[in-house]
Amino acid sequence: MTKTFYITTAIDYVNGQPHLGHAYEKVVTDVISRARRSLGQPVFFLTGLDEHGQKVQQAAVAEGKTPQAYCDDLASDWIAFTKTLQLTNQDFVRTSQPRHKAVVQAILAKLHREGHFYQSEYRGFYSARQETFLTEKDRRPDGTFDPMYGEVTELVENNYYFRLGAHQQWLIDHIEANPDFIKPAYRRNEVLGFLKNNTLEDLCITRPAARLSWGIPLPFDPDYVTYVWFDALVNYITVPAALGDPLLAAALPELKLPSVEKPQSLWPADIHVIGKDILKFHAVYWPIMLKAIGLPLPGQILAHGWWQKDGEKISKSTGNIIDPIAVINDWGLDAFRFYVTRELDIGPDGNWTDAGFASRYGAELANGLGNLVNRSLSMLKRYRGGVVPSQNDELAAGTAEAVCKIAGHWDKSELQDALTTTWSVVKRANEYIEQTAPFKLAKDPAQAARLDEVLYNLTETCRILAVLIQPFLPQTSLRIMAQLNLPGQADQLAEAKWGGIPPGHVVGDPLPLFPRRDQPPVTKA
Ligand code: MSP
Numbered sequence: 001m002t003k004t005f006y007i008t009t010a011i012d013y014v015n016g017q018p019h020l021g022h023a024y025e026k027v028v029t030d031v032i033s034r035a036r037r038s039l040g041q042p043v044f045f046l047t048g049l050d051e052h053g054q055k056v057q058q059a060a061v062a063e064g065k066t067p068q069a070y071c072d073d074l075a076s077d078w079i080a081f082t083k084t085l086q087l088t089n090q091d092f093v094r095t096s097q098p099r100h101k102a103v104v105q106a107i108l109a110k111l112h113r114e115g116h117f118y119q120s121e122y123r124g125f126y127s128a129r130q131e132t133f134l135t136e137k138d139r140r141p142d143g144t145f146d147p148m149y150g151e152v153t154e155l156v157e158n159n160y161y162f163r164l165g166a167h168q169q170w171l172i173d174h175i176e177a178n179p180d181f182i183k184p185a186y187r188r189n190e191v192l193g194f195l196k197n198n199t200l201e202d203l204c205i206t207r208p209a210a211r212l213s214w215g216i217p218l219p220f221d222p223d224y225v226t227y228v229w230f231d232a233l234v235n236y237i238t239v240p241a242a243l244g245d246p247l248l249a250a251a252l253p254e255l256k257l258p259s260v261e262k263p264q265s266l267w268p269a270d271i272h273v274i275g276k277d278i279l280k281f282h283a284v285y286w287p288i289m290l291k292a293i294g295l296p297l298p299g300q301i302l303a304h305g306w307w308q309k310d311g312e313k314i315s316k317s318t319g320n321i322i323d324p325i326a327v328i329n330d331w332g333l334d335a336f337r338f339y340v341t342r343e344l345d346i347g348p349d350g351n352w353t354d355a356g357f358a359s360r361y362g363a364e365l366a367n368g369l370g371n372l373v374n375r376s377l378s379m380l381k382r383y384r385g386g387v388v389p390s391q392n393d394e395l396a397a398g399t400a401e402a403v404c405k406i407a408g409h410w411d412k413s414e415l416q417d418a419l420t421t422t423w424s425v426v427k428r429a430n431e432y433i434e435q436t437a438p439f440k441l442a443k444d445p446a447q448a449a450r451l452d453e454v455l456y457n458l459t460e461t462c463r464i465l466a467v468l469i470q471p472f473l474p475q476t477s478l479r480i481m482a483q484l485n486l487p488g489q490a491d492q493l494a495e496a497k498w499g500g501i502p503p504g505h506v507v508g509d510p511l512p513l514f515p516r517r518d519q520p521p522v523t524k525a
Contacts, residue, residue: 001246005036005043006266010274011050011093011235014074015059018081020307020314020352021275023324024340028304028415029273030087031341034471035410035418037088038493044266046239048093049078053228054128054207057214067214071096084325086333086474093235095216099257100238103248104231105219106255107293108205112220116163116292122204123156131228133204157211160224161202167288168200174287180300182283183413184347187276187303191283203285205230233286237295240266251294269298271413276303302413305349307340322352334473335361335514338419341472345416361514368426369465370514373480375433376458377510383442388459388505389452395432395461396498399425403496406468410493415472422468429461456503459484463501466490476513483508 009029012022026047033045051071060070075094082089093100111117125134129150138145145152172195175181175188182188206224207215215225241248241255244263248255274282282301290297312320328336339357342364344350380386402425409418436454441447466480467490477490484501485508 001263001265002042003265005041006240006269007033007036007043007045007271007273008236008269009047010272010278011048011095011232012078013053013055014049014051014071014078014094015056018078018324020309020322020324020340023081023085023336024307024344024350025273025275025304026082026085026087027337027340028346029271030085030089031337031415031471032271032273032410032413033088034474034491035415038467038471038491039407039410040492040494044091044264045087045089046091046093046236047082047087047089048091048235049075049095050228050232050235051075051094051096052215052225052231053131054212054214055131057212058128060214068096081325084328084333085337091239093239095231095235097238099242100231100235101216102255102257103238103241103252104216104226104234106252107234107289108226109219109254110252111162111292112218114292117160117205118163119158120161121156121158124154125152126155127152157208159204159208160206160218160221162205162230162289162292164200164202164288167291168195170291171195171284171287174297175283181297182279182301183303187279187283187347191279194280195284200284203227203230229281229285230289233281233289236269236272236286236298237267240264247295268296271300271302272298273302273304276305279303302346304346305344307344307350307352309352311351327357331357331361331517332475332514334476335365337472338365341415342419346413358517361517364423364426366514366516368423368430369469369476370512372426372430372433372458373462373465373483374510374512376429376455376462377483377507379438379442380455380459380507381510383438383451384455386507388501388503388507389456390503391460391499392453392456393498394453395429395457398428399461399464399496400498403464403468403493407493410471419472422465425461425465425468429458432457456501459507460498460501463490464496464498467493467496479511479513483510 007029009025029045033043036043056071057067060067063070079092082092122133127134127149134145134149134152140146172192175192182191205227206218207227209217209223209225212225216231218224218226237248241252242257243266244260245265245267246263247267272282287297307314309320309322314321324336339360342360343356402421405421406418409421438451438454441451441454462480463484463486466477470477470490481488481490485506
């Protein structure tokens with residue numbers, strides 16, 4: 001059984017509306033997935049929802065619903081959102097699903113049996129909003145806690161703890177030996193610095209059921225439910241387990257899930273795409289959990305930065321928000337996918353500005369790619385009745401070089417670099433139109449052969465661009481293929497080989513890909 005490339009996003013908290021940050025992470029992961037498939041790899045892309053916890057329980061009660069009914073209602077919006085973004089995820093995991101509960105409970109039973117947990121009394125501070133315990137160290141100089149924690153209460157309770165002490169050194173060694181395990185490098189250094197300068201405190205993995213009932217019950221103690229983060233991280237192996245992954249079946253032999261006809265080999269995940277704020281959970285707790293379960297670690301934790309708008313934190317309360325659905329309705333999905341991946345490299349924080357969005361739309365999409373395809377096909381129609389002339393290779397070498405570079409960028413999840421290189425092909429082809437001036441050649445019958453050459457180079461470049469943009473701009477790629485009157489999805493990079501458009505082929509009608517616009521984007525619903 002060959003292993004499939006397995007990539008995941010963080011699972012979003014169900015109790016909120018999808019915003020730019022969620023959309024960005026999902027688009028980035030989708031682009032990486034599509035690029036890998038285009039490189040010829042089988043890919044499994046997983047996203048989903050994090051549904052347990054106190055906040056959800058409280059919100060459900062406030063609406064007079066059961067937590068499950070409350071989550072089901074919201075989940076349909078989130079699933080619709082994956083469609084709006086045209087994500088190519090193969091599954092959508094929800095932590096309230098029975099399959100997930102079964103995996104979490106099998107893990108808890110195993111780790112408990114093997115002595116990884118102990119019970120102890122906790123006395124201290126608790127933030128319900130962040131669902132986290134706080135210590136004296138979390139107090140600000142004036143003695144208060146950061147408002148992000150909401151109301152902080154003092155409490156004494158008995159809980160189960162996961163022993164982490166024995167795990168610190170091997171984790172440091174693993175991170176040091178595997179430079180790609182945490183990307184980008186500065187995030188890796190952050191985690192290493194933390195692990196080398198602190199002693200890991202044992203992780204509290206339960207909440208008393210008396211206080212919180214909306215969670216996964218401990219299989220060995222009905223008075224407790226599982227801590228949301230322990231529960232949520234397991235989602236990454238829930239789906240492989242449900243698909244009959246042999247590594248999961250071996251690690252959790254007592255797990256009883258419906259048997260599958262064609263088991264898939266997914267684990268270990270190749271990339272977990274997450275935001276910088278949840279790095280510690282993924283780069284410290286998750287590897288330790290996996291090691292304790294007896295499973296190999298993921299290949300890479302890829303941590304992206306956070307978006308701001310106009311240099312300020314995105315916040316509902318101040319109204320500083322971007323509604324991705326409003327932007328997509330107004331400007332089209334591909335314009336949105338393009339802006340977020342072109343503007344922000346994976347790693348640093350980004351700043352959304354409406355003017356920046358409009359400017360990239362105008363310069364790179366409308367005047368760049370759109371203009372190139374429209375001019376090329378219009379000239380082929382006008383001067384040659386839409387019939388592709390015989391092959392000419394004037395732009396072949398430069399294009400091949402770019403394709404090769406792009407393959408490397410795709411392979412390393414360097415999305416911004418891939419787009420920059422793709423747009424160097426767009427720029428070169430637009431310059432070629434200016435330099436060769438086909439509109440002048442067309443007026444001189446003696447230049448007919450030269451005009452044929454130019455038109456072939458332009459048409460073939462448009463076809464190759466449909467392949468190169470496919471992971472990022474899937475709709476535009478299909479529209480270029482339709483205008484070229486070519487079958488297929490342009491979803492294999494191997495098709496970006498020069499000479500693919502057959503001479504004598506008749507192209508379709510050119511239509512503007514990105515209508516010119518003067519007004520800034522609508523960013524709020
Ligand atoms: N439920 C947890 C994740 C559990 S993963 C096992 C969670 N959910 S979240 O809804 O708060 O965030 C989901 C993802 O969106 C996180 O990776 C987070 O970093 C990302 N973003 C949330 N706001 C963001 C921005 N403003 N900008 C970019 N990404 C941001 O955390």
